[in-house]
Amino acid sequence: MKEQRRRDRLAAYRHLMAERSHLFTNPPGAAYEILLAQADQEFVEDQDAADSQRLNLPKDYSDIGVIYRDRFVILLRDAVRFRSGRRGAYIRICGTRNGTGAGVLPLLSDGRIVLIRIFRHADRSWHWEIPRGFAEEGSDGADTARRELEEELGCRTEKIKRLGAVNGDSGLRAATDDIYLAHITTEDFKAVLPEHAAEEGIDEVRAVSPQIMQEMILNGQITDGYTLAAYAFATAAGVLPSHPSPSTS
Incomplete structure (x- = not known):
């Protein structure tokens, strides 16, 4: 059940990436590099799941991908590499509709x-x-x-x-x-x-x-x-x- 949930969230993530590739670029010198390799994403998920367990938080809080969506907003949790080399996660929000507010x-x-x-x-x-x-x-x-x-x-x-x-x-x-x-x-x-x-x-x-x-x-x-x-x-x-x-x- 956990693996299916993770796969579904990453599938939605890849679909969004195909629609709005500009949101997933890594420009030269980016302080946080978005990691798209499955191995990196799984590493961050497992690492953060252990942290969630220690804090008595639901393990699905550690998932990478589209973790929430409604008719107004999409909540993304990206796997990233920090400048120190450490791998972790970063959360961001984008609009559901592909237009300009x-x-x-x-x-x-x-x-x-x-x-x-x-x-x-x-x-x-x-x-x-x-x-x-x-x-x-x-x-x-x-x-x-x-x-x-x-x-x-x-x-x-x-x-x-x-x-x-x-x-x-x-x-x-x-x-x-x-x-x-x-x-x-x-x-x-x-x-x-x-x-x-x-x-x-x-x-x-x-x-x-x-x-x-x-x-x-x-x-x-x-x-x-x-x-x-x-x-x-x-x-x-x-x-x-x-x-x-x-x-x-």
């Missing part, structure tokens, strides 16, 4: 920025954020940005521009998401939640000036990495005015 900074024609107040399950807290989300299969960042605008704000626009890319957690996520700017006319924006917003955890939409957004960042009201990245990109590109901080004004 995106965050989108909605900018009204009067210069205000639209933020949503959303509850995040991971840290059990409310956050002020820009709309963002996972990709659909085969979609690019622009497709994702437009979809999130419509789903979370009820707004549509073709006036979007890519500002850059961000990795929300390069220590865990094997993905880079795009950041977009969306121009929306003030007349087309309604500070009313779409019908399904409550199901998404959104309870408020607010349009704020760039200066107010800066103050929200400085006083800790905005901590979301995608929102901070969007503000940084837009400010660096001259889309948003740069205000001196209160401590230097």
Whole structure:
């Protein structure tokens, strides 16, 4: 039963590798070399199974391959060789759908920025954020940005521009998401939640000036990495005015 479980997880791993080979490359000088030889993978599994036993953890925690998958995320456990030569495991997450996720900074024609107040399950807290989300299969960042605008704000626009890319957690996520700017006319924006917003955890939409957004960042009201990245990109590109901080004004 153990061997079949291991084989199934490695088979799913090889299937993902065939689909997304870029996730399994070993660039020159890589600090952690992904080990694809069966002997190396079995060595790491057996080594970590012994560790799990000592810690009274289930032995399947030591498996290499795709160890979890749902319709949103895939959890991988890779066998790797560290620079010291030691062999071990490293965990990472990638999206189930092969597309580009995106965050989108909605900018009204009067210069205000639209933020949503959303509850995040991971840290059990409310956050002020820009709309963002996972990709659909085969979609690019622009497709994702437009979809999130419509789903979370009820707004549509073709006036979007890519500002850059961000990795929300390069220590865990094997993905880079795009950041977009969306121009929306003030007349087309309604500070009313779409019908399904409550199901998404959104309870408020607010349009704020760039200066107010800066103050929200400085006083800790905005901590979301995608929102901070969007503000940084837009400010660096001259889309948003740069205000001196209160401590230097």
